Amino acid sequence: xxxxxxxxxxxxxxxxxxxxxxxxxxxxxxxxxxxxxxxxxxxxxxxxxxxxxxxxxxxxxxxxxxxxxxxxxxxxxxxxxxxxxxxxxxxxxxxxxxxxxxxxxxxxxxxxxxxxxxxxxxxxxxxxxxxxxxxxxxxxxxxxxxxxxxxxxxxxxxxxxxxxxxxxxxxxxxxxxxxxxxxxxxxxxxxxxxxxxxxxxxxxxxxxxxxxxxxxxxxxxxxxxxxxxxxxxxxxxxxxxxxxxxxxxxxxxxxxxxxxxxxxxxxxxxxxxxxxxxxxxxxxxxxxxxxxxxxxxxxxxxxxxxxxxxxxxxxxxxxxxxxxxxxxxxxxxxxxxxxxxxxxxxxxxxxxxxxxxxxxxxxxxxxxxxxxxxxxxxxx
Numbered sequence: 001x002x003x004x005x006x007x008x009x010x011x012x013x014x015x016x017x018x019x020x021x022x023x024x025x026x027x028x029x030x031x032x033x034x035x036x037x038x039x040x041x042x043x044x045x046x047x048x049x050x051x052x053x054x055x056x057x058x059x060x061x062x063x064x065x066x067x068x069x070x071x072x073x074x075x076x077x078x079x080x081x082x083x084x085x086x087x088x089x090x091x092x093x094x095x096x097x098x099x100x101x102x103x104x105x106x107x108x109x110x111x112x113x114x115x116x117x118x119x120x121x122x123x124x125x126x127x128x129x130x131x132x133x134x135x136x137x138x139x140x141x142x143x144x145x146x147x148x149x150x151x152x153x154x155x156x157x158x159x160x161x162x163x164x165x166x167x168x169x170x171x172x173x174x175x176x177x178x179x180x181x182x183x184x185x186x187x188x189x190x191x192x193x194x195x196x197x198x199x200x201x202x203x204x205x206x207x208x209x210x211x212x213x214x215x216x217x218x219x220x221x222x223x224x225x226x227x228x229x230x231x232x233x234x235x236x237x238x239x240x241x242x243x244x245x246x247x248x249x250x251x252x253x254x255x256x257x258x259x260x261x262x263x264x265x266x267x268x269x270x271x272x273x274x275x276x277x278x279x280x281x282x283x284x285x286x287x288x289x290x291x292x293x294x295x296x297x298x299x300x301x302x303x304x305x306x307x308x309x310x311x312x313x314x315x316x317x318x319x320x321x322x323x324x325x326x327x328x329x330x331x332x333x334x335x336x337x338x339x340x341x342x343x344x345x346x347x348x349x350x351x352x353x354x355x356x357x358x359x360x361x362x363x364x365x366x367x368x369x370x371x372x373x374x375x376x377x378x379x380x
Contacts, residue, residue, distance in 0.1 A: 012374065019039055020058060045083070055307055057111035073372070110278050158190060166348040199224070203230035211241055306339035306341060329350050
């Protein structure tokens with residue numbers, strides 16, 4: 001490595017945490033899962049030349065997917081020191097260093113990996129979407145999640161979002177099939193032809209209840225079914241019993257799971273969560289494979305604020321419009337903002353910043369003192 005490149009080596013990693021408060025009170029999902037606030041972990045990586053990159057990861061509580069905020073902080077004890085001294089202009093070297101330090105825990109690695117993408121963009125003085133394949137859409141449609149509740153409340157939530165310009169709705173279901181069908185029917189009747197309704201059970205049904213539900217849902221227009229069952233096997237069995245369009249989410253964890261589900265003919269679309277697959281590099285690979293396979297994509301993450309939304313916007317902007325379904329700007333879903341509520345949605349659409357890296361400026365004063373700081377030579 002040339003001496004002139006030495007300033008691009010990582011000299012410091014800092015770990016922060018702050019709480020995100022759901023803007024609409026309580027976020028309710030299947031199996032009694034309720035969220036009103038969540039801990040989000042923010043990582044900054046700084047080069048010897050003094051440039052810093054930022055990212056965040058916010059698991060949706062400890063019972064949604066394998067992983068939780070405390071697990072991120074514990075994993076960073078291993079991988080934070082491991083990337084010290086690594087040249088940030090080599091994303092593969094960053095990944096290799098983390099893999100050598102800790103097996104698995106992709107959700108925790110994702111926050112450090114995305115922070116290094118932000119840093120790489122700043123070193124190269126280009127937005128991350130340039131590094132992820134180039135700008136393919138300057139603006140893109142957003143969706144909003146409608147918390148599980150009585151049909152009237154879900155219709156009211158949908159109507160408010162629709163008035164703001166949203167036309168893609170993800171309804172949280174996954175309880176008693178008859179009650180869930182009543183929820184979906186009420187929202188369909190309250191929307192119009194330009195609206196799409198995704199009935200998302202978040203894996204809350206087992207196969208028997210899912211079979212009963214799809215038989216009642218099949219006649220409803222503009223409805224897609226998302227992650228009806230918790231396992232790939234159950235989803236495959238259910239797909240053989242219905243012609244409803246399927247979206248898979250929680251079971252899409254890597255290229256192998258994507259290919260398995262595609263070969264089984266079980267889905268028409270996927271939700272691509274950046275932290276779920278381990279970061280932007282893996283998300284780019286899965287995104288490009290999905291495009292080749294003719295699948296539609298929702299670009300998002302488990303939860304998060306401004307930094308999560310910035311990463312989502314960069315990946316969304318570099319995705320083919322023909323393969324794109326929607327993105328989530330989760331900084332609209334929360335009250336706290338560490339980067340000025342940027343990127344900002346408008347009339348149901350998202351856009352991407354033109355600044356380097358993730359395209360946002362973090363106010364570190366809002367993060368408080370770091371929980372952990374790693375600096376110096378590589379830990380391994």
